[in-house]
Amino acid sequence: MHGSLTVADALRAATERLRDASPTPRLDAEVLLAHVIGRERSWLLAHPEADVDGTAFEALIERRAIGEPVAYIRGFKEWHSLRIRTDPRALIPRPETELLADAAIAEIHDRLTSGPVVAWEVATGSGAVAIAIARQFTDAAASPELIATDISADALALAAENLAAHGVAGVVTLERADLLEPAGDTLPRPDVVVANLPYVASAEVDERRGSLGFEPRVALDGGPDGLDLLRRFLTELPEKAERGATAFLELGVGQVDTIRALAPAGASVTVVPDLAGLDRVVRLDLPD
Ligand SMILES: C[S@@+](CC[C@H](N)C(=O)[O-])C[C@H]1O[C@@H](n2cnc3c(N)ncnc32)[C@H](O)[C@@H]1O
Numbered sequence: 209m210h211g212s213l214t215v216a217d218a219l220r221a222a223t224e225r226l227r228d229a230s231p232t233p234r235l236d237a238e239v240l241l242a243h244v245i246g247r248e249r250s251w252l253l254a255h256p257e258a259d260v261d262g263t264a265f266e267a268l269i270e271r272r273a274i275g276e277p278v279a280y281i282r283g284f285k286e287w288h289s290l291r292i293r294t295d296p297r298a299l300i301p302r303p304e305t306e307l308l309a310d311a312a313i314a315e316i317h318d319r320l321t322s323g324p325v326v327a328w329e330v331a332t333g334s335g336a337v338a339i340a341i342a343r344q345f346t347d348a349a350a351s352p353e354l355i356a357t358d359i360s361a362d363a364l365a366l367a368a369e370n371l372a373a374h375g376v377a378g379v380v381t382l383e384r385a386d387l388l389e390p391a392g393d394t395l396p397r398p399d400v401v402v403a404n405l406p407y408v409a410s411a412e413v414d415e416r417r418g419s420l421g422f423e424p425r426v427a428l429d430g431g432p433d434g435l436d437l438l439r440r441f442l443t444e445l446p447e448k449a450e451r452g453a454t455a456f457l458e459l460g461v462g463q464v465d466t467i468r469a470l471a472p473a474g475a476s477v478t479v480v481p482d483l484a485g486l487d488r489v490v491r492l493d494l495p496d
Contacts, residue, residue, distance in 0.1 A: 215241065216256035222269045229273045236278055240268045243282050276422050288340045293370050297362035299427035301336040304488050305404055308458045309340040311480045311489055312402040315454050316341065316352050319399060325352040326450075328398040330387055330441070331405050332356035333427060335367030335380075341402070342376040355395055357385040360426050387441050388448035397450045404458040405441060409434040434460060439470055445494065446472040452496040456480070458489050467492075 213221075219237050226233035242249045244265045271281050279285040279294040286292075287301040288309055294300050312327065319325045329338040338356035345351035358364050364382055371377045383390060391397045407430045413420075420428065430437050438457065445455060459467060464487045468477045474495035479487045 212259050213262050214256065215252050215258050215260055218260055218262055218265055219252070222265065225269055225273055229275060236272055237269065239278055240272065240281065241265055244268055275417070280422055287336050290336065290339060290343070290374060292334050292336045292339070293366065293373060294334060295366065296422060296424065297366040298333040298360070299363075299423050301334055304482070304484075304486070305337060305458055306340075307480060307482055308402060308404055308456055308489050309337045311456045311491065312337070312400060313341055313344045315400050315456070315491075316345070320345075320348075320350040320352065324350075325399050326396045327352040327354055327400040327402070328388070328391070329354075329356040330385075330401060330403040331437075332358050332367050332382070333360075333363050333404075335370040335382075337402055337404070338367070338380045339370055339374045339376055342371075342379045343374060346376070346379070351379075352400070353396065354380045355383060355398070356380050357383045357387075357390075359384065359386055360424065362424070363427070387437070388444045391448040397448060397453075399450050399453050401445070401449060401453065401455040402457075403441060403455065405437040406430045407434045407438060407458075407460040407463060430460075435463070435466060435470070438463070438467065442467070442470045442472060442492075445492070446475075449494060451494065453494045455492045455494075456489060457492065459487070461486065461488070464490060 218241055222237035223233045226236055230236050238249050238252055242252055245260055268281055277300055279300040284291050285294045285300050288306045292301055316325055316327050332338050342354055364384055368382055371380055406428050408428045410429050410432055413425060413429045467490055471477050471492060476493045478491045480489040480491055482488055
């Protein structure tokens with residue numbers, strides 16, 4: 209693929225090279241070629257005979273061929289209409305997590321009509337969810353007090369860069385913390401909590417293949433059955449949150465029933481409906 213070649217030939221060769229490495233070889237090839245030549249994907253499709261320099265493109269394709277995620281190669285992910293900076297310091301935000309952010313935004317809106325709201329994002333990673341929430345309220349008459357935490361200093365450093373890039377650095381308090389530990393102590397107790405905690409079983413993380421192998425273990429590993437963090441979070445929640453607080457949690461496939469069983473006494477658990485019909489986000493309401 210060295211030297212000058214046409215868009216069509218470059219895409220054909222790259223798609224072939226990625227066939228074993230990616231479930232979406234053609235799409236990845238298009239996204240990476242568009243990235244390397246600084247054009248939109250639509251331009252590529254309209255100019256199959258245009259000449260491109262294959263050398264820089266080939267270097268990116270080789271990174272993808274060993275499993276590196278497209279978002280790490282490009283350095284960003286388009287998520288919830290935001291351009292989130294991504295690198296190996298934190299998990300790449302997933303499409304299903306947009307539902308988690310939207311559910312929290314709707315709840316915060318509702319609660320703001322009757323008074324002040326403290327909202328926490330536990331385990332913020334890249335900061336994507338906290339940023340999506342913050343930006344919904346930047347021009348609103350009322351806005352929540354927003355706190356985002358993570359146990360990983362690396363993730364918090366990336367989150368800080370993302371908050372600044374989206375103009376909400378002064379709007380979200382970033383704090384290094386183990387789950388909800390500082391709530392009610394050094395930080396105010398949450399009325400609303402949103403969390404996408406690690407929920408993959410350790411053995412599965414050990415065997416991870418492809419893109420997952422590039423993401424930090426602390427972002428994925430939920431202990432022997434994947435539920436260590438969720439279990440601890442659910443125990444802490446009634447001690448650390450305000451009475452009547454609402455938590456939104458993203459779960460792994462098939463974990464909803466376990467979460468119902470682990471929910472604090474008196475709490476109600478409802479699944480947040482998802483267009484794809486997958487039970488990935490639950491809402492948990494603590495008693496008043
Ligand atoms: C699945 S990632 C979610 C990142 C981001 N919120 C998202 O949805 O893209 C889980 C995050 O939990 C953090 N984490 C792991 N253990 C934690 C703990 N005990 N307390 C707080 N955060 C923790 C990891 O550093 C990682 O950033």
